[in-house]
Amino acid sequence: MVQISEGTFTVDGQELYTKTWLPDGTPVAKLIMIHGFSDHINQYVDFFPTLAGRGIAVYGFDQRGWGRSVKKPSDKGRTGPTTTVISDIVAFIKPHVNQADGLPIFVLGHSMGGNEVATLMAAPVGSEHDTAVVQHVRGWLLESPFFGFPPGEAPSALKISAGRLAGRLLPTFQLKHKIPKEYMARDPETLARLEKDTLCHDTGTLEGLAGLLDRVNDIVQGRVKPSANVKSVWLGHGDADLCSDFEASKRWFETAAAAVPDKTFRTYEKWLHMLHAEPKADRELFYREVGDWILARVGDKKEEAPAVDAPAVGAPTVDAPVADPAVAETPAGAAVAEAAPAPATEVAEAKL
Secondary structure, eight states: OEEEEEEEEEETTEEEEEEEEEOSSOOSEEEEEEOOTTOOGGGSTTHHHHHHTTTEEEEEEOOTTSGGGOOSGGGTTOOOOHHHHHHHHHHHHHHHHHSTTOOOEEEEEETHHHHHHHHHHTOOTTSHHHHHTGGGEEEEEEESOOSSOOTTTSOOHHHHHHHHHHHHHOTTOEEEOOOOGGGTOSOHHHHHHHHHOTTOOOEEEHHHHHHHHHHHHHHHTTOOOOOTTOOEEEEEEETTOSSSOHHHHHHHHHTTTTTOSEEEEEEETTOOSOGGGSSHHHHHHHHHHHHHHHHTTSSSOOOOOOOOOOOSSOOEEESOOBOOHHHHTOOOOOOOOOOOOOTTOOEEEEOO
16 A cells, blocks of 8 residues: 655755655655646556556655745745756755665656756766765666757847846746646546646746756756766657757767666657656556666666556657666655545555
């Protein structure tokens, strides 16, 4: 029975909402989840209960400026600069590193969260973030990471320059950036849920948006490379994504991540941005692939992957899987809809 609990953690005086999905019995691994722009941890359908049902404990939080961590309108999108964003993520992961349970830790970032996770992965060897977190993470997963705008979706250079100038004068000025819901997924139930979810507020600050674009620019310029302490990377992206550039993800994987000894790129043909919320048969395939990749890196523990239906539109293809056997075998506000339990998985929820 999957045990679900809610809570908070405080960083630099800011209280942030957290949620945890624990398996019945002793976990075999931990997954730390970092969500995307105008997103929150309760938007991942039955992804986390499914992983917990396979023995993977999942921990997530609503980042500063997003979801239930927003306490008043002026908090919306108020993430602070990149240094604050990354420090918050490190503060959330660090206690799991310091626990004496010996469980392998994995980190997954979706969209903007993938952009942030890639930035953390590039922490210089020996730096504070490297010694506190990076060198202790068994594997890193990126779901549709925001490494650039797809063709035709990028704002003009003039608009970006004007925004940067305004951001220096009014860093906390809020600006709506509404992404068409139909860009997110092909599943009608997902689109209906997104339309009604008031926690997806589409609001950023000039400072936060500038930080996001700066991180994208660093990625495009090849300045964001996984450090030598990054052991394993999995990157999955739909080639029909209208929110985040599929080709940018592929370039990063083939160039910046070239030295990572154990890495896999998955192309999901004709899928959109939220791989975890595509039509049911497709998202179950995504859940299985993520779970399989993690469980293959937790040592000698074996687990039979549950059967899933064939994907509704196009099976994922493997473009460039690379694995070092030596590494692979080494022992990872407002009302909101709760994450739905996975089919055939009993769920109990505890409110903290």
